[in-house]
Amino acid sequence: MNFHLIITNKQKPISLLLIIQLIHSFSTLTNSQSTLCRTSCGTIPIQYPFSIDDGCGSPYYRYILSCSDSQKLELRTPSGRYPIHNVSYTDPHIVVTDPFMWNCEDGENYRPTRPFSLDTSTRFKLSPQNQYLFFNCSEENVIVKPKPMFCQQFPEHCDSSCDSASYLCRHLPVCSFAISGSSCCSYVPKAIESLRLMLMYCSSYASVYWRNVGAPQPYDQVPEYGIRIDFDIPVTTRCLRCQDQSKGGGGTCGFDTQTQNFMCLCKEGNFTTHCNDYDNARHNRNVHVIAGTVTGISAFGALGIGGGIWYLKKVRAKAPVTCGVQTNENRLF
Structure with missing residues (x-):
């Protein structure tokens, strides 16, 4: 006891x-x-309005970005996860790469692909600086024809055909002679749905965006593979305080x-x-x-x-x- x-x-x-x-x-x-x-994932800085930790940044972009165990930043969309190449906060945009889209190594061996899509409820939108190249399209279902030069400056005055005389088709970035010009045409979709419909009748696609390099015009932009996505930065008085x-x-x-x-x-x-x-x-x-x-x-x-x-x-x-x-x-x- x-x-x-x-x-x-x-x-x-x-x-x-x-x-x-x-x-x-x-x-x-x-x-x-x-x-x-x-504040970073790998070498990419994470700033407001983005975050990779819940409760940080803006709730408008909650669950949008993720950082993998290998420190790779990814964008979540309805069509999958896409590696983020870079993020700019001064000119708000991100650039993602689609591993399913055509690349120079493919040549004319077109792999099965899937269309890229964005959630329309988010504050993301496809940049007008994107230009899409479609390969081996069915001309029975897609209007493929050359467009006049002035269509590049005044696209509203031209039809919605896929331009087979596109500058990018004739000068593919990095690999100019990877394919013949007749199997390529350039089209700027008005909406994400247009991209999906085009891929129903084309073997593959590639997205090229024009990156500003700060050089004197007309050499201030260079074409690079990737999808540029613009975003808004919500600014509130409480955040500034x-x-x-x-x-x-x-x-x-x-x-x-x-x-x-x-x-x-x-x-x-x-x-x-x-x-x-x-x-x-x-x-x-x-x-x-x-x-x-x-x-x-x-x-x-x-x-x-x-x-x-x-x-x-x-x-x-x-x-x-x-x-x-x-x-x-x-x-x-």
């Missing part, structure tokens, strides 16, 4: 210490969530993963306005958590705190205490 009491007395301080450590760990993890906003260096060193614009309301992510915690908003600090540190750690960390912390309260009540009252089951309603959409 005495031996049992000795063991029980030794367990009390150990249990209390464990509970304190659990509560401290939960608080530390919650306060440090703003550090989850990674959050990034303001005079408001506590500047924060990162983010959002609450449950409500998608704006959050300013700072070293001190997550605030509703800016990094010097200490009045709301205590509340926000404990409530607003970003990324997919909401469910796991909240449940873990709740169990630790609940266990501590249960243990103290048991020691003081020396009577069993029935605790209700605490559920976690936080869900990521």
Whole structure:
């Protein structure tokens, strides 16, 4: 009997210490969530409005980008995932590569392909600087004919045929003589659906965008393979205040993963306005958590705190205490 009491007395301080450590760990993890906003994936910088961590950036681009284990940035679209070649924030656009589209090594051996598509509910749109080349099209279903030169400057005055006299068909980037000119034509789809319809009657396609190199005209643009996608940068007063260096060193614009309301992510915690908003600090540190750690960390912390309260009540009252089951309603959409 005495031996049992000795063991029980030794367990009390150990249990209390464990509970304190659990509560401290939960608080530390919650306060440090703003550090989850990674600023790069491989060599590509990640800035507002984009993010690769949930709760960072703008909710308009939530789940759009992903960073693979090999540090490769990818764009998610209804037609699949596409490697991102580069991102520009000054001239807002991204360039993706479609591994299914034609490349120089294919020559006239056309592989099965699939049309690229965008989610029309996002703030992405295909850039007018894209030009699409279609190969080995059925002339019974697609109007393939040469267009006059003035059509390049005034396309609205020309028909919607696929131009077999296109400059790019005659001067394919990197591999000018990979195919014969008669099997290539250039077409600028008015919508993504047009691209899908064209590929029903053509063997393959390639997208070429005109990249600005900053040289004097007419040599200021060079053609490169890829799909340029333009995007909008939502600018709000709250985001500007959050990034303001005079408001506590500047924060990162983010959002609450449950409500998608704006959050300013700072070293001190997550605030509703800016990094010097200490009045709301205590509340926000404990409530607003970003990324997919909401469910796991909240449940873990709740169990630790609940266990501590249960243990103290048991020691003081020396009577069993029935605790209700605490559920976690936080869900990521």
